[in-house]
Amino acid sequence: MNRMTEALVIQGLSYRRNQKQILKDVNLTLPTGQIVGLLGANGAGKTTLMRLIAGSAVNFRGTIEVAGEGQTVQRKGQVSFSAQMDGFDPNWRVGQVADVMTALFPDFRLADFLQLAQLLDLDQKQRIKRLSKGNQRKLQLAVTLSRRAALYLLDEPFDGIDVMTRKAMLSSILKWTPEQATLVISDHHVQDIDQLLDQVVVIKDQTVVAQEAADTIRAKGQSIEAYFESFYEG
Numbered sequence: 446m447n448r449m450t451e452a453l454v455i456q457g458l459s460y461r462r463n464q465k466q467i468l469k470d471v472n473l474t475l476p477t478g479q480i481v482g483l484l485g486a487n488g489a490g491k492t493t494l495m496r497l498i499a500g501s502a503v504n505f506r507g508t509i510e511v512a513g514e515g516q517t518v519q520r521k522g523q524v525s526f527s528a529q530m531d532g533f534d535p536n537w538r539v540g541q542v543a544d545v546m547t548a549l550f551p552d553f554r555l556a557d558f559l560q561l562a563q564l565l566d567l568d569q570k571q572r573i574k575r576l577s578k579g580n581q582r583k584l585q586l587a588v589t590l591s592r593r594a595a596l597y598l599l600d601e602p603f604d605g606i607d608v609m610t611r612k613a614m615l616s617s618i619l620k621w622t623p624e625q626a627t628l629v630i631s632d633h634h635v636q637d638i639d640q641l642l643d644q645v646v647v648i649k650d651q652t653v654v655a656q657e658a659a660d661t662i663r664a665k666g667q668s669i670e671a672y673f674e675s676f677y678e679g
C-alpha cells in the first residue's frame with residue numbers, strides 16, 4: 446500500500462480517559478480528495494477521535510498517520526482542526542485572529558482568509574465575543590479552511606446554525622477545500638451534510654462500525670440518514 450495516497454491511516458487505536466474506555470480498536474483509512482461524514486450519536490466519540498487525529502489528545506494506543514506522518518508534531522502540521530482557535534482570547538477582533546493564525550501556522554494563507562471572511566460576511570473589526578453563534582461558526586470555518594493542510598477536521602460546524610447560514614457555509618466548504626485534501630465533518634443531523642459527502646463513517650460503541658461510499662448508499666435508493674439510523678435501530 447502506498448501510504449502517501451492516503452490522507453489518514455488509523456490502526457488499532459484505543460483511548461482511555463479517567464478510567465473510562467472512550468475509543469476501542471479503531472481502524473480507519475481515508476483516501477485523499479474526499480469529503481467524509483463522521484456520523485455518530487451524542488457521546489459516540491467523534492470529537493475525541495478528531496482530537497486524537499489533530500494531536501490535541503495524546504497517550505493513545507495504536508497508530509495514527511496523516512499524509513504518511515505518524516509523529517505528533519509532524520502530524521499536527523498536516524491537520525487543520527476547527528477547534529484550533531478554542532483557546533483564543535474572546536476580546537480579539539476577527540482581524541487579530543488572522544494575525545495570530547499567521548504567526549502560529551506557516552501554512553495559513555491570509556489572502557484566502559480575507560476572501561473567505563468577506564464571502565461569509567464577517568466583519569474584521571468585530572470582537573470574537575460579540576459575534577453571534579452563527580458568525581463564530583463561520584469564523585471557525587474560515588480559519589480552518591485557510592490553512593494548507595492534507596486533512597481538515599470540522600467538528601459539528603452546523604450546530605445551532607440557521608438554514609441561510611448553513612447554505613453559505615456549505616458552498617464555502619465545496620469551493621475552498623483543496624482538491625487534493627480530505628475533509629472530515631462530524632455531525633448527528635445527517636441531512637445538514639447529506640449532499641456533500643463522498644464517504645460515510647459511522648461510530649458506535651466506541652469504535653468505527655461502518656465505512657461506505659455515499660454513492661453506494663444512494664445507488665441502493667437509501668438516504669444517508671436512513672443508512673446512519675439503521676445502525677441505531679433495534
Ligand SMILES: Nc1ncnc2c1ncn2[C@@H]1O[C@H](COP(=O)(O)OP(=O)(O)OP(=O)(O)O)[C@@H](O)[C@H]1O
Pocket residue numbers: 462463465467485486487488489490491492493494633
Ligand atoms: N476527559 C474525559 N474524561 C472522561 N470521559 C470523557 C472525557 N472526554 C470525553 N469523555 C467521554 O467520552 C465519550 C465520547 O465523547 P465525545 O465528546 O468524543 O463524543 P461525541 O461523539 O463528539 O459527542 P457529541 O455528538 O455529543 O459531541 C463520552 O461518553 C464522553 O462523556
